[in-house]
Amino acid sequence: MHLAYPAVLSALLFCTGLYGVLARRNAILVLMSVELMLNAVNLNLVAFDVWLSRTAEETLHSGQALTLFTITIAAAEIGIGLAIVLAVYRNRGTSDIDRLRDTAESHDADGPDRDASTAPPAEKAEATA
Amino acid sequence: MTLAAAAATAHATTTSAAEAHGFLSPTGVEIAFLLVGLVTFGAALVTVTTRQLVHAALWLVVTLGGLAIEYLLLTAEFIAWVQVLIYVGSVVVLLLFGLMLTKAPIGRSPDADSGNRWAALTVAVAAAATLIWVVVDAFRTTWIDLDGPAAGSTKATGESLFQNWVLPFEGLSVLLLAALVGAIVLSRQAKATATEPGAPSEREPR
Amino acid sequence: MTTTTLAVLVPLLPFLGAAAGLLLGRTAPGFVRPLAILPTLASLVLAAVVALRQGGDQPINAATELTPTGSVPIELALYIDGFAALVAVLVGVVATCVQIYSTGYLREDPRYPSYAALVSLFTSAMLLVVYSGDLMVLLVGWEIMGICSYFLVGHYWETPEARAASIKAFLVTKLGDVPFLIGLFALATDAGSFRITKVLGTVASGGLDHPTLIALLLLAGVAGKSAQFPLHTWLPDAMAGPTPVSALIHAATMVAAGVYFVARLLPVFEASQAAMIVLAVMAAVTMIGSGLAALAQDDIKRVLAYSTIGQLGYMTGALAVADRGAAVFHLLSHGAFKALLFLAAGVIIHAAGTNSLAAMSRMKDLRARVPDAYWTMTVALLALAAIPPFSGFFSKESVLGAAEHVATGHAERVPGAAGWVVLGAGLLTALLTAAYAMRLWLLAFRGRGAEAPDHGRQPLTMTVVLWVLAAPSLAVGALAYRVLPDWFDGRDLAPTLTTSVLGTGVALVGGIVTYAAWRHTAAVAARVPLGAVAAHPEGDAAQVEAEAIASHAPVYGGVAYAPDPADPGRLLLGPLHRHAAVGFHLDAVYRALFVRPVQGGASLVRFLDREVVDTYVRGAGALPRWLGIAVRRAQTGNVQTYVSALLAGTVVLAVAAVLVATGA
Numbered sequence: 001m002h003l004a005y006p007a008v009l010s011a012l013l014f015c016t017g018l019y020g021v022l023a024r025r026n027a028i029l030v031l032m033s034v035e036l037m038l039n040a041v042n043l044n045l046v047a048f049d050v051w052l053s054r055t056a057e058e059t060l061h062s063g064q065a066l067t068l069f070t071i072t073i074a075a076a077e078i079g080i081g082l083a084i085v086l087a088v089y090r091n092r093g094t095s096d097i098d099r100l101r102d103t104a105e106s107h108d109a110d111g112p113d114r115d116a117s118t119a120p121p122a123e124k125a126e127a128t129a
Numbered sequence: 130m131t132l133a134a135a136a137a138t139a140h141a142t143t144t145s146a147a148e149a150h151g152f153l154s155p156t157g158v159e160i161a162f163l164l165v166g167l168v169t170f171g172a173a174l175v176t177v178t179t180r181q182l183v184h185a186a187l188w189l190v191v192t193l194g195g196l197a198i199e200y201l202l203l204t205a206e207f208i209a210w211v212q213v214l215i216y217v218g219s220v221v222v223l224l225l226f227g228l229m230l231t232k233a234p235i236g237r238s239p240d241a242d243s244g245n246r247w248a249a250l251t252v253a254v255a256a257a258a259t260l261i262w263v264v265v266d267a268f269r270t271t272w273i274d275l276d277g278p279a280a281g282s283t284k285a286t287g288e289s290l291f292q293n294w295v296l297p298f299e300g301l302s303v304l305l306l307a308a309l310v311g312a313i314v315l316s317r318q319a320k321a322t323a324t325e326p327g328a329p330s331e332r333e334p335r
Numbered sequence: 336m337t338t339t340t341l342a343v344l345v346p347l348l349p350f351l352g353a354a355a356g357l358l359l360g361r362t363a364p365g366f367v368r369p370l371a372i373l374p375t376l377a378s379l380v381l382a383a384v385v386a387l388r389q390g391g392d393q394p395i396n397a398a399t400e401l402t403p404t405g406s407v408p409i410e411l412a413l414y415i416d417g418f419a420a421l422v423a424v425l426v427g428v429v430a431t432c433v434q435i436y437s438t439g440y441l442r443e444d445p446r447y448p449s450y451a452a453l454v455s456l457f458t459s460a461m462l463l464v465v466y467s468g469d470l471m472v473l474l475v476g477w478e479i480m481g482i483c484s485y486f487l488v489g490h491y492w493e494t495p496e497a498r499a500a501s502i503k504a505f506l507v508t509k510l511g512d513v514p515f516l517i518g519l520f521a522l523a524t525d526a527g528s529f530r531i532t533k534v535l536g537t538v539a540s541g542g543l544d545h546p547t548l549i550a551l552l553l554l555a556g557v558a559g560k561s562a563q564f565p566l567h568t569w570l571p572d573a574m575a576g577p578t579p580v581s582a583l584i585h586a587a588t589m590v591a592a593g594v595y596f597v598a599r600l601l602p603v604f605e606a607s608q609a610a611m612i613v614l615a616v617m618a619a620v621t622m623i624g625s626g627l628a629a630l631a632q633d634d635i636k637r638v639l640a641y642s643t644i645g646q647l648g649y650m651t652g653a654l655a656v657a658d659r660g661a662a663v664f665h666l667l668s669h670g671a672f673k674a675l676l677f678l679a680a681g682v683i684i685h686a687a688g689t690n691s692l693a694a695m696s697r698m699k700d701l702r703a704r705v706p707d708a709y710w711t712m713t714v715a716l717l718a719l720a721a722i723p724p725f726s727g728f729f730s731k732e733s734v735l736g737a738a739e740h741v742a743t744g745h746a747e748r749v750p751g752a753a754g755w756v757v758l759g760a761g762l763l764t765a766l767l768t769a770a771y772a773m774r775l776w777l778l779a780f781r782g783r784g785a786e787a788p789d790h791g792r793q794p795l796t797m798t799v800v801l802w803v804l805a806a807p808s809l810a811v812g813a814l815a816y817r818v819l820p821d822w823f824d825g826r827d828l829a830p831t832l833t834t835s836v837l838g839t840g841v842a843l844v845g846g847i848v849t850y851a852a853w854r855h856t857a858a859v860a861a862r863v864p865l866g867a868v869a870a871h872p873e874g875d876a877a878q879v880e881a882e883a884i885a886s887h888a889p890v891y892g893g894v895a896y897a898p899d900p901a902d903p904g905r906l907l908l909g910p911l912h913r914h915a916a917v918g919f920h921l922d923a924v925y926r927a928l929f930v931r932p933v934q935g936g937a938s939l940v941r942f943l944d945r946e947v948v949d950t951y952v953r954g955a956g957a958l959p960r961w962l963g964i965a966v967r968r969a970q971t972g973n974v975q976t977y978v979s980a981l982l983a984g985t986v987v988l989a990v991a992a993v994l995v996a997t998g999a
Contacts, residue, residue: 001159002150003271006203007264009166013173013192015257020177022249022979023242028227029182032189035220036173039196042212046205050280051273061289064281065297067208068290071215072301076308078220082227083315095231097974098243104972245975252983259990 006047014040169195205281346462348374353455360448371451379427386420414468417822429587430458439794457483461588470529488576491881500575507569511559518552550610561593564621574636578681585643586674598659615655615753619760622648626767630904631915652757658737660823665730672718675804679712690883697784707798711805718808720769726812732830769845852903
């Protein structure tokens with residue numbers, strides 16, 4: 001098999017994940033896109049490992065080992081990420097990334113004050129708790 | 130290229146014989162890879178563009194499953210099963226729980242994409258073009274010989290993992306433990322603040 | 336100890352006293368008075384010993400070079416001839432008297448420690464000027480005096496008059512000091528040394544290339560320090576300082592420094608005929624103008640200030656006819672009686688509670704309140720008016736005699752015109768001097784009206800000093816003109832018959848005319864009530880004086896002027912009175928010539944700075960501000976935007992890197 005096939009597929013998947021990270025509004029969808037990018041990397045690792053294990057007398061299988069590590073780390077990352085998203089959601093009443101603008105210039109109309117004022121009353125009470 | 134392929138010393142042990150394997154005469158494995166790859170890529174596109182959040186998670190299952198098949202085609206069977214177990218089995222389930230806990234709307238939500246979409250599209254397309262150009266330019270003649278014993282069988286993977294990668298493997302378990310504790314702490318903190326007196330939160334019945 | 340060592344100690348002791356006084360003033364108030372008086376007294380004794388040892392013989396000349404300073408060396412040099420020795424004694428006497436007097440005068444002043452230290456420093460600087468044999472070292476003392484006068488004149492800095500006067504004194508003397516410094520450099524360049532002996536040697540051998548230029552530049556500095564026309568205007572205003580400071584400045588230090596400097600470097604000035612003529616004209620204008628102005632002043636201290644300017648005019652006149660013996664003789668006798676006049680005036684101001692002659696002329700029996708001041712001031716005024724046998728007569732006659740000597744063509748190197756100018760102006764000034772001395776005496780001590788307020792006896796320290804200073808004015812003159820030629824150039828200082836008769840005659844005429852005018856106007860005085868006295872007559876003298884100075888302008892309409900129709904000066908001067916009272920509008924002229932253009936220039940610069948330069952600055956600031964606004968726009972807080980920009984940059988960099996790597 002040509003190495004170009006998995007490599008190109010990996011590149012396409014990576015850029016799809018990239019688009020998702022940059023374009024999605026919901027934080028959980030962003031996390032999904034991150035998973036896509038990680039998987040693209042995994043595919044690359046596996047393909048190159050298979051190629052190298054035949055050509056370069058390479059016996060360490062470092063590509064596959066690293067893939068396993070990446071999968072494990074991705075699982076951990078998704079756990080922590082979801083915990084953070086949940087915490088943010090409880091505090092702010094939203095998990096939309098483009099509403100979390102505490103670092104914006106204060107005179108900006110999209111400041112956190114507006115978020116607080118437009119949030120539902122129950123969530124607002126929770127946010128101030 | 131095809132003329133050179135006619136020399137038909139193709140499945141020799143050499144892998145750099147680009148002349149032997151043209152893109153216009155794909156093998157069966159390549160066709161299968163291509164088809165599954167198309168499905169995977171399409172599912173990924175739907176995942177990042179759909180307006181229904183739960184559907185996005187389900188299309189993600191398709192993408193990850195497709196990738197598992199690609200691993201199988203590349204003879205990395207252990208990785209493939211791990212992919213199915215961990216990603217499809219746990220990660221997606223976690224994501225679905227996350228969607229539910231954040232009260233993600235069921236059905237089409239018109240504002241699933243942020244205003245940053247066109248910039249994101251530009252960047253993504255540019256990155257894709259660059260990557261594909263570089264990758265194709267570098268590896269268009271490289272051939273993977275898939276014959277012989279599977280490169281990624283459980284035996285081979287297990288031997289390399291427990292002979293050469295033991296220490297990182299054990300380190301990884303520590304990292305997993307840390308992530309577990311971290312996730313618990315984050316969740317507990319959020320709960321503690323939510324149940325403080327004066328602002329009891331009835332929305333999180335525990 | 337050798338004479339040189341003693342001479343070094345003379346300026347050093349008051350300096351150490353000043354340093355100690357400044358250091359200990361706050362922590363050990365008990366030491367302040369001894370620290371003020373004892374070093375000055377010691378240096379007086381040492382100066383007297385130095386003078387006796389020197390005895391008018393060969394000058395003491397010693398020098399040591401601290402460090403090489405390039406082509407023109409600067410040395411710590413002593414050059415003590417008869418002039419220096421005697422002037423140093425005068426400085427010591429007056430400074431000691433002033434220090435003793437100040438202990439009484441500023442008895443309750445909270446700033447007395449710094450005041451006493453500055454007076455000591457002032458004395459030390461003057462002694463340095465007197466003894467120095469190196470022009471650079473002399474300049475150091477010269478400038479220290481300038482800064483000390485600034486601080487001391489501004490001692491009552493709570494009053495706006497004192498602040499303005501101190502700044503004016505500083506600026507006007509500095510105006511002269513700049514050309515003076517340039518003149519010193521030019522002189523040293525021509526002579527190849529700052530040593531006075533070498534400079535005089537160069538002059539004697541005719542090695543001076545630009546004598547007129549150098550002499551005129553030096554004259555500017557002398558005119559500033561010695562308050563000669565046209566740089567004299569700071570001196571009357573300096574009356575805003577405490578009276579002892581006025582006595583010190585007028586009698587022994589500061590103003591004497593200029594005359595003394597010219598006397599010391601007289602050959603340099605003699606080398607230029609033009610400089611001598613300028614000096615003579617300057618002296619004549621100064622004498623006559625100050626005499627007229629003194630006749631119109633209302634503040635008793637300003638009368639004395641203008642009289643100082645006039646007497647300094649006599650000294651520069653004597654120098655203009657190249658007789659430095661006569662100049663320094665008059666410097667010595669004037670130093671004694673002018674110090675006395677000022678100190679007595681301080682006592683009178685304290686007793687009367689006012690510094691206005693118009694107010695004093697309406698007080699009965701003021702002389703009974705201050706008998707010591709009355710008698711000693713009478714003596715000093717007689718000496719000022721040059722009535723024989725008081726000391727002023729002999730010194731002034733020596734000046735007039737020298738002028739007559741030159742005018743009749745008996746001197747080779749001095750133009751006869753200078754002699755005529757000095758002689759004519761001198762005689763006219765003798766008339767005016769007698770007139771204003773008489774007026775001062777009559778108005779202060781022969782007042783009619785209400786009883787003078789009784790504040791008890793004056794402090795002993797203040798009255799004893801008066802008698803000490805009265806002794807030389809009374810007796811020394813007749814002795815001095817026989818002894819002094821041994822110390823000076825050896826030229827005869829005895830009064831000649833013609834000038835004596837002329838001078839005494841015009842002085843008597845001036846006195847009698849003033850008395851007649853006073854008799855004529857005294858009747859009016861009773862009808863026009865006038866005057867104000869200090870609010871705290873029981874305070875110490877310095878406080879009374881400060882209040883008197885502060886209240887003069889509000890009460891009478893000017894620091895120098897009082898609308899008193901009973902003033903004999905008004906009758907004598909007629910229409911001139913109005914102009915004389917304000918110093919012939921010289922301040923207004925200066926204001927128009929210098930102050931206004933400088934203020935105009937300053938406002939122009941301010942305009943340029945605010946409107947032109949700042950426009951560029953603001954313009955330079957605008958571009959970054961716009962850029963900042965643009966950048967701020969980008970700070971939306973949206974993480975996705977940031978990451979998009981980051982990744983776009985990464986892509987661009989990656990493409991660039993690939994292109995470079997492939998050599999495309």
